[in-house]
Amino acid sequence: MLKNRIIPCLDVKNGRVVKGINFVDLKDAGDPVEQAKIYSDGGADEICFLDITASNENRDIIFDVVEKTSKKCFVPLTVGGGIRSVEDISKLLNCGADKVSINTAAVENSKVVIDSSKKFGSQCIVVAIDAKKNGDKWEVFTHGGRNNSGIDALEYARQMEVNGAGELLITSMDRDGTQVGYDIDLMSKISSKVNIPVIASGGVGNLDHLVDGIQLGKASAVLAASIFHYGKYSVKEAKEYLDSKGIPVRI
Amino acid sequence: MNVTIVDYNSGNISSVINSFKEVAKHKVNIEVTSDLNKIKASDKVVLPGQGSFKSCVDALNKINGLSDTLNEFVITNKKPLLGICVGLQMFADIGYEETETKGLGWIPGKVSKIDNQKGKYKLPHIGWNQINIIKDSKIFKNIENKSHMYFVHSYEFIPEDKNVIAATANYSSNIVCSVEKENIFGTQFHPEKSDKLGLKILENYIKI
Numbered sequence: 001m002l003k004n005r006i007i008p009c010l011d012v013k014n015g016r017v018v019k020g021i022n023f024v025d026l027k028d029a030g031d032p033v034e035q036a037k038i039y040s041d042g043g044a045d046e047i048c049f050l051d052i053t054a055s056n057e058n059r060d061i062i063f064d065v066v067e068k069t070s071k072k073c074f075v076p077l078t079v080g081g082g083i084r085s086v087e088d089i090s091k092l093l094n095c096g097a098d099k100v101s102i103n104t105a106a107v108e109n110s111k112v113v114i115d116s117s118k119k120f121g122s123q124c125i126v127v128a129i130d131a132k133k134n135g136d137k138w139e140v141f142t143h144g145g146r147n148n149s150g151i152d153a154l155e156y157a158r159q160m161e162v163n164g165a166g167e168l169l170i171t172s173m174d175r176d177g178t179q180v181g182y183d184i185d186l187m188s189k190i191s192s193k194v195n196i197p198v199i200a201s202g203g204v205g206n207l208d209h210l211v212d213g214i215q216l217g218k219a220s221a222v223l224a225a226s227i228f229h230y231g232k233y234s235v236k237e238a239k240e241y242l243d244s245k246g247i248p249v250r251i
Numbered sequence: 252m253n254v255t256i257v258d259y260n261s262g263n264i265s266s267v268i269n270s271f272k273e274v275a276k277h278k279v280n281i282e283v284t285s286d287l288n289k290i291k292a293s294d295k296v297v298l299p300g301q302g303s304f305k306s307c308v309d310a311l312n313k314i315n316g317l318s319d320t321l322n323e324f325v326i327t328n329k330k331p332l333l334g335i336c337v338g339l340q341m342f343a344d345i346g347y348e349e350t351e352t353k354g355l356g357w358i359p360g361k362v363s364k365i366d367n368q369k370g371k372y373k374l375p376h377i378g379w380n381q382i383n384i385i386k387d388s389k390i391f392k393n394i395e396n397k398s399h400m401y402f403v404h405s406y407e408f409i410p411e412d413k414n415v416i417a418a419t420a421n422y423s424s425n426i427v428c429s430v431e432k433e434n435i436f437g438t439q440f441h442p443e444k445s446d447k448l449g450l451k452i453l454e455n456y457i458k459i
Contacts, residue, residue: 001380001381001421001422002376002378002379002380002402002422003378003379003380003381003399004378005378005379040446045378045379070265070266070269071269071272071273074266074269074270074273074443074444074445074446074447074449074450075401075444075445075446076401076403076444093262093263093265094263094265095265096265096266096269097263098263098266098444118306119302120262120263120301120302121262121301121302121303121306122375122405123301123302123375123377123403123404124262124263124301166375166377166403167375167377195367195370195373195374196373196374196375197373197375197377197378220373220377220378221378250379250399
C-alpha cells in the first residue's frame with residue numbers, strides 16, 4: 001500500500017538554513033547538509049529545500065548545497081526557489097536534486113513546465129502554487145507571495161497537470177506561518193480537481209493538522225517547516241501519531 | 252571489479268551515481284560512461300532510465316552500437332545487468348508511453364499505463380510503497396518482505412512469463428516492481444532513493 005509522505009522543508013538563504021532545527025548537539029545549526037541528513041536519518045520521506053536567496057551573485061551557492069546533500073541523503077530531494085528556466089532545472093538535477101519545484105516561472109511562462117517535463121520527465125517537475133482566498137475562490141500569487149496574478153488557483157492547478165507537472169505543492173498564503181492548520185477547503189478542492197498527487201503546505205502548528213491535511217484535505221503528502229525545526233516534534237513522532245490515527249506511513 | 256552505469260542521456264542519473272559510489276566505497280570501481288569498450292570490459296552494468304519509455308529508447312538508440320553492445324553483454328555473455336525504473340521497463344518487447352515503441356526485448360512482455368480506476372488512484376504512483384517479495388532474488392538478500400521502497404512512475408511492466416517476477420507492489424493492482432531472469436535484474440522502484448534498504452539492494456547487486 002502506498003504511504004502518505006511527510007516532507008520537512010528547509011529555507012536556505014545564501015547557502016545557510018534560515019529557520020532550522022535547534023538542537024544543541026548540532027555542529028553547525030546553519031548547515032543545510034547536516035540538517036537534511038538529520039531529517040533523512042529520522043525517517044523523512046523526502047527533503048525539500050526552498051532557496052530564498054535574494055541577491056543574484058549568491059544564486060549559485062544552492063548548487064553546491066544540493067551537490068553535497070545528495071551525496072549524504074538517499075531519499076528524494078526537491079529544490080525550489082528562483083527557478084526561471086529549463087537550464088536552471090537541468091543544473092539542479094545535475095547537482096543531484098531529484099525534483100524541482102517551480103513557482104513564478106510556471107505562471108509567467110507555461111513553456112517552462114511543458115518543456116522541462118518533456119525533457120526530464122514529469123516525475124521531477126513539481127509545480128508550487130501559492131494561493132490566497134478572495135471571496136469564494138483562490139488566486140495564484142507569484143514572487144514569493146508579493147504579486148497577485150489574478151489567476152484562479154483551481155483552474156491553474158488543472159492546467160499545470162495538463163502541462164506536465166508530476167505533483168502540485170499547494171501553499172495557502174492565508175495560513176502560512178499562522179500555525180492554525182492547512183486550508184483544508186483549498187487542499188481538498190484542488191486534490192479532487194486533479195489526478196496527480198497534491199502536497200499540502202502552509203499553516204501546520206501541530207500533528208493533528210498533518211492528519212487533517214491527509215484525511216480531510218486528501219493530500220498525498222504533507223509538508224511542514226517550523227514544527228520540525230524548533231524541535232517541537234520529530235519526524236518520527238509525527239509518523240507515529242499519523243499511524244495511530246490509521247494513516248498509512250512508512251515507519 | 253568494474254560496475255558501469257550507462258550514461259545515455261536518459262535524464263537525471265546523479266542520484267544513481269551517488270548511491271553506487273556510497274555503497275561501492277573504494278573496493279569497486281564505478282564508471283559512468285557510454286563508451287562501448289568500457290561497457291564491454293566491465294563486470295556489471297547498471298541501466299538507469301527516467302522520463303518516458305520512448306525518450307529512453309530513443310536516447311539509447313542515438314548512441315551508435317549501444318543497444319548491440321548491451322545485447323551482447325546481457326544475452327551472449329550473460330553478464331549481470333540491473334535496470335532501474337524505465338531501465339527495467341525497456342527489458343520489454345514493447346512500450347505504449349507516448350507512442351508504441353520497441354524495447355530491448357530481453358524479457359517478453361509489454362509496458363502499459365497503470366489502470367487508475369477512473370481517477371481513484373493518482374498517477375504518477377509517487378512515494379513509498381511496500382514490496383511483496385515473491386521470489387528469492389539475489390538482490391533481495393537480507394531485505395525483509397514488505398520493506399518500503401520509493402516509487403515514481405505511471406507505467407508498469409507486464410511480463411508474459413510470471414516466473415520472472417521477483418516482487419510486486421500494490422497500487423490499483425499488483426504492479427510488477429522487480430524482475431529477475433538469469434543474469435537480468437530490474438527494479439521499478441528507485442533503490443538509489445530508498446534510504447538504507449535501497450542502498451542494501453545496490454550493495455547486494457554489487458556482490459552478486
